[in-house]
Amino acid sequence: MTSVGIVAEGKYLTRDGVKDPKSIVHREVEENLWIKDRLSVGASTGDYFITSEYRRRSRYCAAPGLLLLGDALAFLDPVVSSGVMLALKSGHLAGEAVHEGLVAGDLSPARFTALGAAIRQGVENMRKLVHAFYDPKFSFREVIKAHPEAGGQITDCLSGDVNKDFSQLWSWIREFVPLPDDLPYGEPLVEEPAGTA
Numbered sequence: 001m002t003s004v005g006i007v008a009e010g011k012y013l014t015r016d017g018v019k020d021p022k023s024i025v026h027r028e029v030e031e032n033l034w035i036k037d038r039l040s041v042g043a044s045t046g047d048y049f050i051t052s053e054y055r056r057r058s059r060y061c062a063a064p065g066l067l068l069l070g071d072a073l074a075f076l077d078p079v080v081s082s083g084v085m086l087a088l089k090s091g092h093l094a095g096e097a098v099h100e101g102l103v104a105g106d107l108s109p110a111r112f113t114a115l116g117a118a119i120r121q122g123v124e125n126m127r128k129l130v131h132a133f134y135d136p137k138f139s140f141r142e143v144i145k146a147h148p149e150a151g152g153q154i155t156d157c158l159s160g161d162v163n164k165d166f167s168q169l170w171s172w173i174r175e176f177v178p179l180p181d182d183l184p185y186g187e188p189l190v191e192e193p194a195g196t197a
């Protein structure tokens with residue numbers, strides 16, 4: 001079972017007065033033969049609905065017996081197309097961390113501290129670009145005109161090279177628009193031994 005959605009401007013989706021979400025989806029499916037063929041083997045079971053808010057974050061990346069990755073850990077607005085990259089990257093890093101944990105005989109949440117920090121760094125960097133993008137006062141062109149080196153850094157971040165220090169880029173962009181601070185999410189849930197809190 002999986003979910004299927006369409007991303008487009010409301011004005012386009014509701015053209016010719018079509019407002020019902022189910023009719024909107026089926027009209028778009030009919031418009032794309034490849035999608036139509038892919039979906040022809042399945043049956044629709046759920047409700048149809050419209051949303052404009054996609055973001056969510058999990059408080060912890062790991063708890064005893066549980067490791068969260070990809071969308072389960074953090075989902076950003078798809079506008080910068082970071083979801084698949086972050087899912088693959090977090091899966092790859094998690095594979096290595098779990099392997100090391102199995103070899104060491106220790107899969108406790110604390111073992112995934114570095115993994116959580118790496119994923120969080122990538123998510124937070126992408127998240128800042130998403131925020132800038134949606135600010136009407138933001139323009140890639142203006143930032144790059146003022147700071148030519150910003151061009152390469154923006155390209156790096158958008159292309160998925162997200163695990164590095166972009167603080168210089170954020171301070172250049174903050175000259176034009178505000179950017180959010182990091183959220184305190186994504187570390188492992190490490191419980192203090194009883195009596196130490």
Ligand SMILES: Cc1cc2nc3c(=O)[nH]c(=O)nc-3n(C[C@H](O)[C@H](O)[C@H](O)COP(=O)(O)OP(=O)(O)OC[C@H]3O[C@@H](n4cnc5c(N)ncnc54)[C@H](O)[C@@H]3O)c2cc1C
Nearest residue numbers: 001002005006007069070071072078081082083084085087
């Ligand atoms: C409308 C929309 C547009 C997007 N556009 C882009 C884009 O252009 N570019 C981009 O990079 N990203 C895009 N994304 C984001 C991207 O699709 C996700 O970030 C990415 O698919 C996350 O991968 P994942 O493996 O974490 O999760 P998923 O791809 O959701 O995979 C999770 C899988 O687990 C299965 N599952 C769930 N529960 C269970 C269970 N109990 N047992 C067994 N299986 C289960 C699900 O069926 C699913 O197949 C978009 C997302 C949406 C919603």
